[in-house]
Amino acid sequence: MANRRKKFKIIDISKNTNSHLKKINMKSDWFDENSVVIGDDQIILGFYKNKKIKRIALLHELGHCLDRRNHRNNYYSELEAWRIARLLAKKLGIDFGGDEKRYMRECIKTYKKK
Secondary structure (H helix, E strand, O other): OHHHHHHHHHHHHHHHOOOEEEEOOOOOOOOEOOEEEEOOOEEEEOEOOOHHHHHHHHHHHHHHHHOOOOOOOHHHHHHHHHHHHHHHHHHHOOOOOHHHHHHHHHHHHOOOOO
16 A cells, blocks of 8 residues: 555646656667656656656656756756655665665766766
8 A cells, every 4th residue: 555655645746747748659778767858847767667666667657747946957956856866765765775776876976977
């Protein structure tokens, strides 16, 4: 019951932020284990093997929708979206533990300049 309740809370938050979730119906290399936000009102949620990571990826993309700041670069935008995702997870009672933190760090690394 608790998992179902959390799922509905995430859907409610997406509605409150004017986010329209779209699940890609066909598997492609790009959307395998990836998601993307389009503008500030549409999220394409890719295929994930790990449901916990999929949920955290959704919260991250919602973080982009909620972030109204004009960042200097993508790295800062990513950091802020992850900060918001962690706040949303805490508010919803969703675990943001080891696997989720590792996923977040791996995602952030892709935006750091070498």
